[in-house]
Amino acid sequence: MKRAILTKRSLIEENVVLKKKYDISIGLVYPSSYQASLSSLGYQVLYYMLNDYPEVFAQRVVSTGQEPAQSIETGAPLKKLDILMISASHELDYPTIVNILRFSGVPFLRDKRGASEPLVIVGGAAVTGDPKPLYPIADAVFRGEVEDMIPEFVDRLSYFTRSRKRAFLEELADVEGFWVPGIRENALIRITGDLESAFHPIKQIQNPETEPVFGRALMVEPSRGCARGCAFCMEAAITRVRRERSYQTLKHIIEKGLEVNRLSRVAFYTLSFFDSPLGERLLKFLSDKGIAASIPSVRADALNRERLELVKQVGQKTITIAPETPVLGLQRVLRKHIRDEKVLEVASHVAELGMGLKLYYMVGIPGESQDDLLKIVDQVKRVKEIIGDRRRVKVSVNPFIPKPETLLHSAEIEERRVLKKKLYLLKHELGKYAGRVDTYPVNLAYFQYEVHKRGKDALDLILKHADKVAHILALRGSRGGVEELG
Numbered sequence: 090m091k092r093a094i095l096t097k098r099s100l101i102e103e104n105v106v107l108k109k110k111y112d113i114s115i116g117l118v119y120p121s122s123y124q125a126s127l128s129s130l131g132y133q134v135l136y137y138m139l140n141d142y143p144e145v146f147a148q149r150v151v152s153t154g155q156e157p158a159q160s161i162e163t164g165a166p167l168k169k170l171d172i173l174m175i176s177a178s179h180e181l182d183y184p185t186i187v188n189i190l191r192f193s194g195v196p197f198l199r200d201k202r203g204a205s206e207p208l209v210i211v212g213g214a215a216v217t218g219d220p221k222p223l224y225p226i227a228d229a230v231f232r233g234e235v236e237d238m239i240p241e242f243v244d245r246l247s248y249f250t251r252s253r254k255r256a257f258l259e260e261l262a263d264v265e266g267f268w269v270p271g272i273r274e275n276a277l278i279r280i281t282g283d284l285e286s287a288f289h290p291i292k293q294i295q296n297p298e299t300e301p302v303f304g305r306a307l308m309v310e311p312s313r314g315c316a317r318g319c320a321f322c323m324e325a326a327i328t329r330v331r332r333e334r335s336y337q338t339l340k341h342i343i344e345k346g347l348e349v350n351r352l353s354r355v356a357f358y359t360l361s362f363f364d365s366p367l368g369e370r371l372l373k374f375l376s377d378k379g380i381a382a383s384i385p386s387v388r389a390d391a392l393n394r395e396r397l398e399l400v401k402q403v404g405q406k407t408i409t410i411a412p413e414t415p416v417l418g419l420q421r422v423l424r425k426h427i428r429d430e431k432v433l434e435v436a437s438h439v440a441e442l443g444m445g446l447k448l449y450y451m452v453g454i455p456g457e458s459q460d461d462l463l464k465i466v467d468q469v470k471r472v473k474e475i476i477g478d479r480r481r482v483k484v485s486v487n488p489f490i491p492k493p494e495t496l497l498h499s500a501e502i503e504e505r506r507v508l509k510k511k512l513y514l515l516k517h518e519l520g521k522y523a524g525r526v527d528t529y530p531v532n533l534a535y536f537q538y539e540v541h542k543r544g545k546d547a548l549d550l551i552l553k554h555a556d557k558v559a560h561i562l563a564l565r566g567s568r569g570g571v572e573e574l575g
């Protein structure tokens with residue numbers, strides 16, 4: 090049995106798990122800022138589920154890869170932990186993961202890690218979509234949702250010793266969802282069968298001195314997955330089946346969660362909030378109780394006046410929709426059809442309610458012409474005319490990136506030069522009708538595309554970006570940095 094000491098941050102935090110005795114230490118590595126980790130529900134699910142087992146002490150390690158990483162709970166250096174479970178929700182996390190490992194004295198190549206180094210397991214949406222780019226780095230990759238996996242994983246830990254990693258990995262390869270280089274490379278994506286009975290943290294990490302990136306709120310997941318089947322959407326492709334928790338269960342999570350965490354706001358985490366009557370029912374409940382809430386981006390065709398009023402009543406000022414493109418032919422390619430009239434109808438409700446509207450569009454869709462871009466400008470122009478105040482319209486334009494597991498996975502990304510031109514044009518034209526126009530950096534889109542295209546041979550590309558990120562962070566001496574690569 091091992092013993093733990095405490096760090097300053099773990100003394101400030103509330104609901105932190107500390108253990109005096111345990112057999113195996115697991116570092117839950119979050120390759121981003123501490124503020125972002127506080128807003129990650131999946132990270133906290135893993136933390137509390139693993140710590141429910143007395144033999145395991147799961148400690149959080151949050152780092153952007155600028156310096157040697159250590160656990161928040163005990164200050165243990167990364168390389169002293171037995172197993173690292175690293176979240177990779179996005180391909181851009183890969184360079185950060187490399188930097189975290191190398192700054193912490195842990196070889197980033199699995200072949201170079203010996204008995205004195207931790208075993209490295211990576212999970213999250215990016216590797217669920219395609220684990221191959223991490224072939225030389227990860228000892229194992231978990232593809233899918235964790236709830237049903239954890240009991241089986243902990244059961245296999247009885248085989249774990251640092252000197253017999255291979256035996257443990259062979260055991261792990263039998264657990265559904267684990268992709269283990271050289272042992273099992275045909276793992277299917279594992280999804281949680283019954284969301285209603287799946288663990289949902291009620292106590293959540295709170296830090297009175299630090300505001301989470303999405304604001305202070307109880308994180309609540311009413312449903313998971315999306316059955317709409319848009320051809321470009323990896324998030325939905327890897328979860329596919331839409332599942333819900335019952336209203337009663339969610340009411341309990343909300344009531345208890347707000348009380349024990351001493352919070353007054355709920356943040357819903359879901360891909361498809363209004364795809365059943367549940368979303369509306371939850372907002373009515375919160376509105377009646379005078380509790381504030383926020384919802385993520387929703388399908389425009391799931392919105393109506395009543396639902397928008399509810400969103401406003403719970404205190405959300407801006408609603409986000411993603412028309413992607415107003416062009417019918419391109420909507421057909423994307424298999425996402427949001428009618429022009431529906432966008433304008435949402436805009437008029439938003440105008441009447443005095444809210445703001447954020448719209449997501451995509452460029453570089455296979456078959457797209459220059460005229461098609463002007464149709465985006467025209468749609469935003471009409472939205473602005475309806476809403477009146479340009480400052481209440483925000484637009485985000487993102488390049489189409491063919492993603493693994495999606496119907497469009499084998500499509501090509503638009504030529505780099507052309508994409509840059511299109512984004513430049515849209516930024517300029519849309520700026521006339523929107524208070525804010527964000528465009529996604531083309532270089533980062535290309536990184537995501539190329540990392541999958543190269544598959545097992547992506548290491549050089551990941552290392553190149555890791556060096557760039559490390560360089561930028563060293564110059565800035567601050568948090569974040571990957572976004573500057575664009």
Ligand code: SF4
Nearest residue numbers: 315317318319322325
């Ligand atoms: S883009 Fe939205 S509606 Fe379409 S599959 Fe993804 S989550 Fe569902």
